[in-house]
Amino acid sequence: MPATPRRTRSDALENRARLLEVAAQVFAEEGLDTAPAAIAKRAGVGVGTLYRHFPTREVLVDAAYQHQLSRVCERAAELVARHPPAEATRRWLAHFIGYATAKRGMSSALNAVITSGVDPFANSHALLVEAVGTLLEAGAGDGSLRADVRADDVLLLLGGLAYAAQHGTRKQADRLVDLTMDALTAGAG
Amino acid sequence: MPATPRRTRSDALENRARLLEVAAQVFAEEGLDTAPAAIAKRAGVGVGTLYRHFPTREVLVDAAYQHQLSRVCERAAELVARHPPAEATRRWLAHFIGYATAKRGMSSALNAVITSGVDPFANSHALLVEAVGTLLEAGAGDGSLRADVRADDVLLLLGGLAYAAQHGTRKQADRLVDLTMDALTAGAG
DNA sequence: GGCTTTAACGGAATCTGTTCCGCTTACCAG
DNA sequence: CTGGTAAGCGGAACAGATTCCGTTAAAGCC
Numbered sequence: 001m002p003a004t005p006r007r008t009r010s011d012a013l014e015n016r017a018r019l020l021e022v023a024a025q026v027f028a029e030e031g032l033d034t035a036p037a038a039i040a041k042r043a044g045v046g047v048g049t050l051y052r053h054f055p056t057r058e059v060l061v062d063a064a065y066q067h068q069l070s071r072v073c074e075r076a077a078e079l080v081a082r083h084p085p086a087e088a089t090r091r092w093l094a095h096f097i098g099y100a101t102a103k104r105g106m107s108s109a110l111n112a113v114i115t116s117g118v119d120p121f122a123n124s125h126a127l128l129v130e131a132v133g134t135l136l137e138a139g140a141g142d143g144s145l146r147a148d149v150r151a152d153d154v155l156l157l158l159g160g161l162a163y164a165a166q167h168g169t170r171k172q173a174d175r176l177v178d179l180t181m182d183a184l185t186a187g188a189g
Numbered sequence: 190m191p192a193t194p195r196r197t198r199s200d201a202l203e204n205r206a207r208l209l210e211v212a213a214q215v216f217a218e219e220g221l222d223t224a225p226a227a228i229a230k231r232a233g234v235g236v237g238t239l240y241r242h243f244p245t246r247e248v249l250v251d252a253a254y255q256h257q258l259s260r261v262c263e264r265a266a267e268l269v270a271r272h273p274p275a276e277a278t279r280r281w282l283a284h285f286i287g288y289a290t291a292k293r294g295m296s297s298a299l300n301a302v303i304t305s306g307v308d309p310f311a312n313s314h315a316l317l318v319e320a321v322g323t324l325l326e327a328g329a330g331d332g333s334l335r336a337d338v339r340a341d342d343v344l345l346l347l348g349g350l351a352y353a354a355q356h357g358t359r360k361q362a363d364r365l366v367d368l369t370m371d372a373l374t375a376g377a378g
Numbered sequence: 379g380g381c382t383t384t385a386a387c388g389g390a391a392t393c394t395g396t397t398c399c400g401c402t403t404a405c406c407a408g
Numbered sequence: 409c410t411g412g413t414a415a416g417c418g419g420a421a422c423a424g425a426t427t428c429c430g431t432t433a434a435a436g437c438c
Binding site for chain 3: 409410411412413414415416417418419420421422423424425426427428429430431432433434435436437438
Binding site: 196199240 | 424425426427428429433434435436
């Protein structure tokens with residue numbers, strides 16, 4: 001067995017990058033249910049290549065959305081800086097849900113990330129837990145949010161909300177956010 | 190055009206009944222992802238017949254689970270009779286989530302029902318809204334639950350929870366139920 | 379009971395997602 | 409620069425879901 005495993009081939013790296021670029025664009029244009037073959041073709045590679053780099057749709061989706069997802073996470077820090085913790089949290093929840101429902105397919109993308117602790121997702125997942133954690137800590141600090149909820153629980157709940165919100169109306173989504181805020185503030189201080 | 194549209198053929202009715210029976214059994218044994226062809230074969234009909242009666246998997250699943258689902262709904266009334274409203278609600282939420290997560294695939298079945306207002310589901314959906322409504326009304330009556338939440342919102346939320354709970358641990362599911370209860374009791378009385 | 383109509387049937391054909399494998403070509407050593 | 413090696417490639421083959429349509433037989437009428 002070789003001590004130094006030969007480094008990744010340059011064409012493999014290029015193909016991966018191109019697939020990612022194309023996928024992000026196609027997902028935005030046509031939604032997440034685009035045929036894998038179409039993405040591969042547009043990237044100028046065979047389906048085999050697509051599947052080798054991204055064995056499941058979710059892996060591809062996560063990779064394609066990672067950039068946007070990190071922006072959503074950054075938003076949490078911005079909101080905490082500008083608003084009282086509870087208000088920041090409310091706004092971020094709404095932002096998250098709005099984001100999840102606005103983009104066709106974004107909800108399942110988020111859920112793919114949220115509900116997975118396994119490797120390929122670790123990056124985005126950790127980002128989200130951290131974002132929620134920032135909000136919760138701020139709230140616990142000034143007593144506007146209860147201190148006994150865990151960030152990963154809230155994230156899981158949020159994934160469910162995003163899922164549910166897709167099927168309900170916009171107003172219903174807003175009411176669910178309100179309910180969630182009530183849960184987070186219950187017995188705080 | 191005929192004034193009296195010829196009545197449904199007897200073999201069609203039999204086939205439908207048999208498919209339903211087989212589907213419920215197969216779902217219980219092997220989960221929801223059983224191949225349609227396998228169900229059709231076991232019921233002694235062609236796939237075309239299966240698809241004609243149940244154009245989507247969800248329609249079939251809803252039909253197959255309708256009986257069980259109605260038992261879950263009845264449970265709400267039983268709990269209200271035996272316990273204070275808030276406690277009955279907590280128990281029912283846990284029962285619901287447990288049910289959704291215990292049976293492989295039951296969660297998506299429930300969500301198919303919950304998230305749909307359209308005809309084929311109307312029956313089960315209405316049943317669920319009624320069950321939640323019973324609990325909320327009882328709680329509003331004695332002031333242990335807030336009076337300003339809508340049954341269909343809670344149901345939507347619950348669908349999200351069931352979805353989320355599938356991916357989390359049992360303990361996480363319990364904590365989500367607790368959070369939801371906190372939301373329902375916040376500012377009550 | 380025989381005849382006409384047409385709902386309903388079955389499964390072949392089709393369409394879509396995924397895996398597999400023989401060929402290609404980038405990498406590295408000499 | 410040249411040859412050996414195996415990572416990576418492409419698309420053919422496969423698998424499962426869904427549709428389509430020629431055939432069958434139940435319903436209703438005489």
